[in-house]
Amino acid sequence: MTPGVGPVEAGPTPHFSKGGAVIPRMAAGVLAVSVAFAVAPASADPVRDGQFWIGQLGLERAWQLSKGTGVTIGLVDTGVNADLPDLTDAVLPGREFPELGAGPRDEQGHGTEMALLIAGRGHNDSDGTLGVAPEAKILPAKLNGGGTDVNSAIRWVVDHGATVVNLSLGSGTAHTADYDDGLRYAQEHDVVVVAAAGNSRTDRGVTSPADRPGVLAVSAVDRTGAFRPEVSVQGPEVALAAPGVDLTTANSPRASRGTSEAAALVSGVAALVRARFPKLTAANVVARLTGTAARPGGRGRDEQYGFGVVDPVGALTADVPPVDRNPLGTLVERSPTTVEATGRPVWPWVAGGLVALAAALGTIVFLRRQSAK
Incomplete structure (x- = not known):
């Protein structure tokens, strides 16, 4: 048994890939879908240089309208190191699932990287990481176990105020209902769920929970907006695309690539929308994100980009017709209620x-x- 890791379910040993090292972490059926590669910094300021997504997504303009104030993002991941300068006042007290006595501190770095991408405060202009929603809060649920613990973690963050949940993890398989209990609970409580679609290095197609009804499955594009098949999987369940190639943060100056990062950026955009339109249902937030995405090559949905690359400014400013149900479907049975x-x-x-x-x-x-x- 790996030190610091409790009993695991039967099956192959899952892992988080970080910095080229495979680190055993969670129980069978749960894999983070982010792979870091040792890419040489492009300049003496690799962190800021790596934040090309700020300009690519037009975030400077989006921040004039919303910075995510008042929104809590539930981060089900490897925990978060809340003592980083860029996360000062950004992280709420978290919990681990199952509890092993270590608390929500992140020994792997994956969850901390996601937190920075979502809500980094950018403590100075030279090397601080500025997240997509720099005034939102992160609620970390550190995952030590398998599918049952993922469900428990989702329910916990929802019960503690999260209106967006980021799942930069995957089962390695598709169309499994292992996470449906937590996903259904989130949908019943009007929560937007964002998940990484999967990485082509380890996955053959969109994995669960990203492929489940109602979940925003996110694929990865590079700084030119082009889909990268050597990085990201593709499939009919993909809903949105976002930058996920050669990103750096203050926590990980080596460039990383994967749909984990792409999903985190979309979670940040969802927080911007929820802050600007606090009365919108989760279904209408999803409709805004998918309905305003920048579709390369025309309109429609395809297996690489989904509805297109997420467009924060469009999602915050466009006139989007209201919907009465999630355009991606739902796990919640529709009833004659208002x-x-x-x-x-x-x-x-x-x-x-x-x-x-x-x-x-x-x-x-x-x-x-x-x-x-």
Whole structure:
């Protein structure tokens, strides 16, 4: 048994790939889909040089409209090192699943990198990492186990205020319902779920949970916006694309590539949208992200880009028709209920009111009968 790792489920040993080293970490069926390569820095300032996605995605303009204030992103990953200068005041108290007594600190670096890409504060102009949503909060759920723990982690971050969940992990297989309990719970609570589609080095197609209904599966493109088949998988479940090739952060100055990074950037954009439009349902946030994406070569959806490369400015400014259901489908069975603008079901309140009314009428009838005796 690997030190610091609890009992694991049966099956092949999964791993996070980081800096070229394969590190055993989580139980069978759960693999982070990010691979780091030792790429030489392009300049004396590799971190800032690697943040080409800021210009590529037009984030300077997007930040004039939203910086993610008030939004919490649940990060189910390897934990987060909250003491980094770029994460000052960005990370909420987290938890590990299952609890092994180590807390949510990140020994692998993967989760910390995702946190920086999503909500890095950019502590100075020279070498700080500025995330997509630099005023959002990260709620880390450190994953030590397998599918059951992923479900528990998703439920926990949802219960503790996350309205966006980032899953830069995958099972290595497709169309498995192993994570449906957590995904369904998130959908029932009006949460946007973003997941890495999978890496071509280890996966043959879009893996679960990215391929599940309602989940924003993200593929990776390079700094020119071109899909990179040697990096990212493709498949009909891909919903969006985002930069995921040769990215650097203050936590990992060596350039990394993978759909983990791409998913983190999309989670940050989802936070920008939720902050600017706090009354939008998760379904309408997804509709904004997919409906405004920049589709290379024309309109429509394909297996490499999905609906296109995520466009933060478009998602924050475009006139997007409202929808009443997630355009990517859902694991939640549709019922004859109404959903308010906040995404919370109305029927429980209506039902409660009817019950209270019936009780009141019964009391009145009873009292009248008593007084008539």
